[in-house]
Amino acid sequence: MSTPTTVTDEVMPSIRRVQLDLTGMSCAACAARVESALNKVPGVRASVNFATRVATIEAGENPSATELCEVVRRAGYDAEPRQAALGTDVDPDAEHARHLLTRLAVAAVLFVPLADLSVMFAVVPSTRFTGWQWVLTALALPVVTWAAWPFHRVALRQARHRTASMETLISVGITAASVWSLYTVFGERHTRRAGGIWQAILGSDAIYFEVAAGVTVFVLAGRYFEARAKSQAGGALRALAALSAKDVTVLLGDGSEMTIPADELAEQQRFVVRPGQTIAADGLVLEGSAAIDMSAMTGEAKPQGVRPGSNVIGGTVVLDGRLIVEAAAVGADTQFAGMVRLVEEAQAQKADAQRLADRISAVFVPVVFAIAALTAVGWLFAGGGADRAFAAALAVLVIACPCALGLATPTAMMVASGRGAQLGIFLKGHKALEATRTVDTVVFDKTGTLTTGRLSVGAVVTAEGWDSGEVLAYAAAVESASEHAVALAITGATEQRLEVDDFVAVPGRGVRGTVAGRTVRVGKPNWIVSSADAPCLQVARRAAEARGESVVFVEIDGNPCGVISISDKVKSSAPDALAALHARGLRTVLLTGDNPASAAAVATSVGIDEVIADVLPDGKVEVIEQLRDHGRVVAMIGDGINDGPALACADLGMAIGRGTDVAIGAADIILVREDLAVIPQALDLAAATMRTIKVNMIWAFGYNIAAIPIAAAGLLNPLIAGAAMAFSSFFVVSNSLRLRNFGVTRRSITT
Template identity: 55%
Template sequence: MTEVVDDRRGGGAVGTPVPHRVELSVTGMSCAACAARVERRLNKLPEVSASVNYATRTAVVSASPGASVDALCAEVEKAGYAASPKDPVVAEAGDEDADTARLLFRRLIVAVALFIPVADLSILFSVMPSARFTGWQWLLLVLAAPVVLWCAYPMHRACWRGLRHGSTSMDTLVSTGIITASAWSVYSMLTMDDQRTTTGVWDAVTNVDTLYFEVACGVTVFILAGRYFEARAKSTAGRAMRSLAGMVPGEVEVLLRDGGTMTIPTGELKVGQRFTVRPGQRVAADGRVVDGSAGVDTSAMTGESRPVTVRPGDRVTGGTVATDGWLLVEATDVGEDTRLAGMIRLVDEAQQEKGSTQRLADRISAVFVPCVMVLAVGTGLVWFLTGTDATEAVTNAIAVLIIACPCALGLAIPMALMVATGRGAELGIFVKGTGAFDVSRSVDTVIFDKTGTLTTGQPTVEFFRVVDSFDGGEELDGTDLLAAAAAVEDASGHPVSRAVVRRYRELHGDTPLPEITEFHASHGQGVGATVNGHRVQVGSTAWLCTGQSLPPDHLADAERIRRQGGTFIVVAVDGRPVAGIGVVDEPRASAASAVEQLQARGIHCMMLTGDDPVTARALAAQVGIDWPDDVIAGVLPADKVGTVRRIRSTGARAAMVGDGVNDAPALAAADLGLAVGTGTDVAQDAADIIVVRDDLTTVVDALGLARATGRTIRGNLVWAFGYNVAAIPLAMSGLLNPLVASLAMAFSSLFVVGNSLRLRRVGGHPSPERPSPENPEVATWG
């Protein structure tokens, strides 16, 4: 068995216990500083390693197998937040962000309705002191109180909760700013002189006399508005995950032993149970059809636009839809073991994973708030001690508190990754970690495996010709030779082997194959076994025709089939070649388009195959890969890893695209491994990205999405860091009014969210296999 070696990632020692992985849903976090605080709290526990993602509100904890989930949740609560176990199998079908947006919208409406008259009256009374009447201050207080107390209550609650636990967050800055402005206004209204005059309109507008009720209300309005649109945007970004989760039916009708049926929750379905699927219903779990026939819509999983007809013996995937007919399916994989659950888990894990840049941003956010508090106090003291009146000193201090909120910094990376992984799921691209996005940006070479990747992986037998002089005696005559070859090939999982078996079934139906003994497989060469006392081998000419040759007409057949891009294999009995089989595997309809699009974007395309040079050259010409420079033929499975390493040693940043068991080591050895979704589980386990659609242009989408994500993250970080670096000195110098500061702070978060949402438009290349893409916009490359 070939050992899978990963050149890029370090592995643990053999026998190292695998930590128990727990996901917790954390509520009450308002910024990246909150996430960092929860993370620090959990990591203080013995034998616990935690990572908390603010954008997805999830804590991923690796702990010893005996760790108590309740104890982990209690630790989160000690930090001032709430936590509960998260379903590790299927993403929540509900939309928490949409619920949050609705609650924020109610408070926002009240805040806006009261802020408008407060702001208008404040300006009026400041510009036209003659308009003031007895008790005008109390009118402003009555109008502002609901905004400051009720509308801003979530911020005050989060601030108080953090202070009780000795921590600070964005809410600390906002709440302190609102309370400071309100308290100073109450103090001023109790001590001010109603006859105070202003020096001008601009002074009146910017200082609003000495009352800051409109500032407190305005900050509340802008913060609520920013959070409302942020929650709406997160809800949009998570739509793909909810769509995937919604593909699992809530109930399933199972067949009882007495022949009756019973409807049970899908979560209670067990392996081996048989369940029915009626027209319009979704398949509840992965399984094998035991009775019935139906068209199954697999577009959500594979991108195939037309329903696929399934019959007894065929496999079906959970989440697909029966368009017609009736099926009785025996469950083979349920719950977390289904393919759909695996895809959802990949997206979820990719969203939780943090890169080095994200961890740096989290650390900065964690210390940022206390530093800002010190700067705000220092700003107020400096202005006051240098002779400025207390009003202006307080104004500048409040502006520093408001402008410096690190929301944009906390959202810069997780928001982009959240949108990108969701968009990837829509396109049939599932990323196993954020590291794949980093590597994909620098890929300049794509290496394609031939069989099952550039080709359909469903080869057909074009001819089966027996040598005229063959005589196997009574035990194995010419008529039984195909059956013997099919019996040997049936023990192999290679696509060519399956083609031979299918050819036998087409001719002989359900007639049993002969029994075989002493089966043996030679990697990359062929298979052999004993059939009716004869040693029957099926494989390459190089393996079976050493020192011998087939008749000239057979050799002509071999040359013809190779020039078509097919494969010619030989059947040998007791060491003597006795038959030739021509197998043709058509290239995927999207192969040429994918190669063309990659080359147009400056990506070098290569093909790796175990076939002989003649066959390899024919297929390369069909898909547009240059011969002989970019085709490596005659490569045995064990040599694929060395070939990939050799390509990388030239300085190329190589991505490997494959599907078979023998591709797994090469997928792991490449800088980036992409497994097509129809491939084996081993290949998918070794890959960094799984492409579930039978459309190679999705590889173009995958690389384009990764590059667009990288640009978006860089743009978000430049804005988030640049905004705070530039804005804080402006606020400290007295050039920013608190209202302007709150508006700028809200805009910075919305900029990051909006920039990230642009990733939802990436991808969707037209191709022969995808004539009507859901979104025709082509991914941009940079």
């Protein structure tokens, strides 16, 4: 049962936006029924997202959310208004997966001996012993009742509302096979009046228990992996929301402070932010200066200095200094909340492409029931008798049960995931993988994706008379008292450790202190020297900036003595990975929030021709959408929180495994190795997996299409039907297991 998670009730001039959590949907056909029922209500415009189980409704003041929930219930499903705050620890998909796993484990343990005994007793009747019927029944009943109850429950609810889905077919097939087995093993066997070939085909004993249990096990497996994949996808929003401030310290009229929940903060209220705290809302700095870690919004490692009059963004972290901020945008109006919506909306758009099995099920289920009914009527009119009519109709239902279909996707995903883990690739799900065979554009983030994401000292250039090691040691001594990212890079660049006294941090400029009796300053070039001073250092500065590096100057006793360039190193595997993508005919783009000079330098070093720089998170989504509007099929590769919306919006999202939980949650493929050569290999594995799934699905449905007419003709007794279903499942499993050899020989996504 899904647990409600949030309420969205946005009042517009004459339109109210409501969201409902839905439960009981099992396929895309269910979502279509709910959407149709809601859209029949006057003044209501609704869209139902099957992947997230959320209905988004635009309506006037009437009907109320309660009335809308009742409309959903009349359609045969459950609904509740979303009420809890985003970021709740409750994960309904994970809870559902745990329940399914318990049922699956019990069913699988009982199915193995049941299948062996059923086949043995059917093929070799002499092996039957006293009470053999009760042994089979004892093994089967827990599987076809308790383990299969999720299917029976949905089928019963839909029957009350005169609807049907794949669950209905599964439930009816399991129930019919179980009832027929009970009749077979306990009822008196009558000699059929037909002779010849009919006697040979229909006269043998038949046991259907293993078919009923097998359908239960295989379909439960498919539903379990589906629920687990949904849980991982939903974690992106929870991880993103968890980064927001929970409490905020506001300034009262008398100058005193009070801590309140962040969601109670109002516009134009003043609040205090101290080092290490998260800024609770977008606002304007009134007092204080500090360095702000913007990585949550921009993904870039370099902090940004702010002072009175500067704008700050909620969700970012103050590294040093104390700020007094006036709130300008709070709650849902902040940029941080906007990023949450970007991820949510992008995932909703992607979920519109539902699984092939779900699309077909809307037609497949009623067609199967119609064929079964026509089969029974046909045999009655042909004089076959009630017994033969029932047997033939039952054979249609059982042979049409999606046994192989239940294996088609999860088996391929299990094998591919295991092989991918060996290669450093994690495939989260198969929905977006449909795009892999047609991907023609690969978009890269820079920091943490093409680069290491860790700042380091690139070079130390000194003025005449100074030693680079000495200058670096003095600079590191002063920076050792700072927590700034640049300071950490400089401190880590030397093993010499000198003591610093009288340390002072000058926000937005640099640091100063006394080292070995000498006054040392380290900071921005325009704080240390004017543009006309230290010409040799200015030359080094321009050269470093041309390479896309940041620079700090060092001054000792009032004399500019050195310039230290700070770089974010390009991963050594990046050029070869880009070359491999180009060899496959793929277009590559560098999309980053960094400055154009740094972005261009990185692009040149790795072989990317197209660069789009100075782009904020919402801008990244716009770029992805523009590429798609021009007919491009886009794969996005990133690692930062700011990459989450773009990863979700792209046709295929790929996240670096050491990136943020948000990026990993929004992506479809996770790359757990630092070696970027895994990127083309991941595309190849995704394409191979999708090909395997499609072949499995074609076989599963093709098998039904071919087998149903044979069953309707009365040519399948239970034993033959069971063997046919076993062969179908064997084919699907064998085809999926071929993925274990992926990577042994060279593959291409174009094959």
